Amino acid sequence: MHFYEFVAFIAACMALNALAIDVMLPAMPELNADFFLSDPNQSQAVIALYLVGMGASQLFYGPLSDRFGRRPVLIGGLALFSLAGLLSAMTQSFAMLLAARFVQGLGAGAPRVIAVSLARDTYSGAQMGRVMSLVMMVFMAVPILAPSIGQLILLVAPWRWAFGALVVGGGLMLAWTLYRLEETLPVHRRRPMSPAAVFEGFRIAVTTRTTLGYMLAMGLVLGAHMGFVISAQRIFMDVFNAGQRFSLLFALVALAMSVAAFTNSRLVVRFGMRRLAILGLGALIVLNLAHLALVWRHGESLPLFLLMQAGSMFMFGFLGANLNTLAMEKVGHVAGTASSLIGFFTTVSGAVLGFVVGQCFDGSVVPLTSAYVVLGLGALAIVMVTERPAAALPAA
Template sequence: MAEFVAIVALMMALTALSIDVMLPALPAISADFALAGENDRQLVVTTFLIGFGLGQPIHGPLSDRFGRKPVLMLGLSIFAVGSALATWAPDFQTLLIARLLQGFGGAAARVVSNAVVRDCFSGREMARVMSMAMTVFILVPIVAPAVGTVIQMASGWHSIFALLMVAAAVTAAWVAFRLPETRRAEDRTPLTPSYLARAAWLVVSNRITLGYTVATGFLFAILMSYVGSAQQLFVEVYGLGDLFPLMFGSLAGAIAVASMVNARLVARMGTRRLSHLALIGLVGLSAVMAAAGFPAKPPLALLGIYLGACFFCFGLLMPNFNAIAMEPLGRVAGMASSFIGFLTTVMGAFGGWLIGQSFDGTARPLVFGFAALGAAALAVVLVTEKGRLLQPAQPEDRAA
């Protein structure tokens, strides 16, 4: 189990590493390519997410048909090609194309990690395994900005992409030699248009899957808005400079703590009760900031406490919402994983870009975005659960 969780965490972490390790290098990239707008540097993150979203609807059905490992290996190869192209990118347009390729290839790791866990587990046990994997995975955003800073200072930002090539190679080797194929031959599905249409309809017509996927998309937009704005907020507004990686990592640590708590509590409390409490907490925190008038520049300590508490709630929400959304669709786990990943990524990328582009030299757009997106997620969950909160799954919502 320990090694299984570690492999799943590594597959999940490849996406986080691809984003977070770049954050300290964004000002240098902007300067090297003489970008016109201050917020144009955020395209390095947004373009990756676009490729990440586009790849998931393709990798999911392929993994249902050909198995998890072949599709993962193909995706890691594409990711490595994108990393190589970015390492020697002569201009900003080439860099963005490389990031698109990275995201497209990295999407395979996201889809396959979810599908592999669903192949082996369901319900509360799936949420527990995902929480344990997230505990390991969250170490990446804690240390990645510091690693990116060190690499950039030592050999320039291009070398960061060489690190990503190495990460892809390590992941591929570990999976090739140690992860068994979890998609049984007798369960593999055809790629005929009629079957894909039926499977897609099975996914999108399921009320629980669709509802919790949309809610997760709003929550992912919270994370992406923070990732897109964090470097500008902490460095330019609060003047943290070289202390930015420490601040970023400390706040990410709240998600790691929440993941450990979730792994211990989810079996006793259930995925719905625990995640609904966390969602209510997230909306309540945002209500407090709203009552304070969404201050333009709250004291750094107060902002840190607020963001840390929000990310603690986030760590309780994501593994449970993912498990709830995947629960009814074990027979088409790859398709379900790709649908969930695609929709949440598109929503996260668009919401994060919208809030990130609203950055005006204050904390207000970010804090307002947290409040609006949290309230939207709560509204979707209420509709999905037909007005019920903190209640266990109904018989009709259980695994198919």
């Protein structure tokens, strides 16, 4: 693959997960009604269990890809993702839907891990940061489009057909992998599959100070972000009575992430990932403190929420690429295993924290905004401790 096809492929691998989450958001009311759910917050488990499955599976995909190569592992994961999407569309009970979504998450872990490993196999340092920023720019277009895709599907078909879009997406990625992806991990660089070798890879990752620190920070930031994604439908519908405007308003907010990723790709080589990560965390905290103050003084309004939430999404666009790349920076020799551990922790912690934030929805935006502040402060404290030995903030 040439450079831009490679970037597009990595972005598509990661975007498949965003599609699997966001395409369902407009369908939540119909899903609640179809399964006679007593509490509208129950349907949030459709997203949370998918994320838990994706996170848990990443512990295995990394070591498997380090042993057998990236390509065969990715092919197996995409096949499982597509099959589980078909099962999700056909199920007749809410419990079976949750089980199918968990299995789909298990399949989705492969493109999540392999995407980062492919990038780390091919690039390093600031150049990898540039690649991941371009990837994030393309990837973040999906949260903009996915709810609209879901809304269009609902105009002509039941909510179950939203899963049909995932089957098609998984199938297209499988075909692209089979016909275009070359193996990036040569045989002489592969690691044995023995438990000792796997645990050694995990040990290297968790005892590397920057890997552990930035992994923890990313888990907290992703928790706040998933809190918004999981509760977005209820916020726009219940607080602001958005109705059919939900997909458009969600797209307007999500657009900020793509703008941030493009901006980051231009700034990362000049200013360095560490400096941008710290500034991004500080801005995220200040922005949401200001939001809380404005809500307390003047009350919430849709324009205020759109402006402040777009600002938070812009900061997440900066942080997503930089924190992940910094976590991977010093563990290139165990890239698959390290990527799986990082993906496992950040995804599961993001799912759990996001679900908790979603369950705290009380008819206002205060729980979400407070979560951004608390989790942002925690992430900033971890990053500062991680960088404490450095005398300055060097460019990465």
